Amino acid sequence: AQSVTQLGSHVSVSEGALVLLRCNYSSSVPPYLFWYVQYPNQGLQLLLKYTTGATLVKGINGFEAEFKKSETSFHLTKPSAHMSDAAEYFCAVSEGGGGADGLTFGKGTHLIIQP
Amino acid sequence: DGGITQSPKYLFRKEGQNVTLSCEQNLNHDAMYWYRQDPGQGLRLIYYSQIVNDFQKGDIAEGYSVSREKKESFPLTVTSAQKNPTAFYLCASSIVPERAQHFGDGTRLSIL
Numbered sequence: 219a220q221s222v223t224q225l226g227s228h229v230s231v232s233e234g235a236l237v238l239l240r241c242n243y244s245s246s247v248p249p250y251l252f253w254y255v256q257y258p259n260q261g262l263q264l265l266l267k268y269t270t271g272a273t274l275v276k277g278i279n280g281f282e283a284e285f286k287k288s289e290t291s292f293h294l295t296k297p298s299a300h301m302s303d304a305a306e307y308f309c310a311v312s313e314g315g316g317g318a319d320g321l322t323f324g325k326g327t328h329l330i331i332q333p
Numbered sequence: 334d335g336g337i338t339q340s341p342k343y344l345f346r347k348e349g350q351n352v353t354l355s356c357e358q359n360l361n362h363d364a365m366y367w368y369r370q371d372p373g374q375g376l377r378l379i380y381y382s383q384i385v386n387d388f389q390k391g392d393i394a395e396g397y398s399v400s401r402e403k404k405e406s407f408p409l410t411v412t413s414a415q416k417n418p419t420a421f422y423l424c425a426s427s428i429v430p431e432r433a434q435h436f437g438d439g440t441r442l443s444i445l
Contacts, residue, residue, distance in 0.1 A: 227373065250432045261337075261423055261436035262376075269432075308375060312432045320366050320378035320391055321434060 220245045220313050224324035232332045237296040239327050241283075241309030244290060250312040251292045252321065253283055255305050262308065268292065279303070304331045335360045339424050339437035345445050346411065346418060354409045354440045356424035364429050365407035369393060370421040370439075379422075382407055383429065411442060419444050 225240040243249060250269050254262040266277025273285040283294045292309060306328050310321040337358045346352045358365065364383050368376040378391030382401040396415025401407055407426075411418045421441050425434040 252433060254436075259439070259441070261339075261438045262425075262434075264433055264435070267433050320368070320381050321376075321432075323368075323375040323377075325373060325375040 220249065220311050220322045222309050222311050222322055222324035224307075224309050224327050226327055227325065228328045228330060230330040230332060231299045233301055234298050237281075237294070237299045237303065237329065239294040239307050239309075239329065241292045241294065241324060242290055243292060243309070243311045245311055245313045247313045251283075251285060252310040252312070253277065253281070253292075253294050254308045254310065255279075256308065256326075257305050265294070265307075299329075299331050301331050301333065304329055337424055337426055337435060337437035339422075339440050341440060342438070344440055344442045346442060347445050349413045351410055351412050352418075352442065354411070354422055354424075354442070356407045356409065356437060357405055358407075358424075358426045358435075358437075359405060360426055360435060361404075362426035362428055362435070363404070364427045365401070366425040366427075366434060367391075367397070367399065367407070367409045368423045368425065370423060376423065379409065418442055 221244045223242045252267045253265040256262050266275045268275050268285045276282045281296045306326050309324040340355045366381045367379040380399045382388035398410045423439045424437045427434045
């Protein structure tokens, strides 16, 4: 069965500093990997996704993530944090054969931006 | 603009009552999903549907029911058998081969 582990339920960085949110997954087949962002009382917005091909994936709002098969990781980074980045971030994996199964989510990381 | 509409935004349930959460999408997506979100727990899959008139149980289907009579609509009923229904419920849809899911803004269900 697939699973996702997000290290750190809360991460705090200073405005302008590097953002690093960690995600490790387990999957018996090559996975599809996703990062989502959630603002309070809202739904989830897709930041980026890895399917096949290039292992460094660029997303919206300056975020990117690198798929490392040997480390079973898909960490999310942003070079310079902005106050508007404060939100909940979720890593998710899909390995369903037909692609229509639900995603398996990590428990989320709350990103706090210090002024 | 295309998207997913969930209603109502807030819902209150009395003891022994069934309540239905609405989810409508105009993205022409085949697959639709219901997730439950609890603080610190991430999202957990309740039910999903790949095509009209067909749906499958997810990880936490007990106490819930769904229907998929139209491609655009996937309502979720929280029955009285669900003993801990207080949560944030999220509906999503996807184009199957792409797998990336698009989410509505959620319904927050509370117990009176």
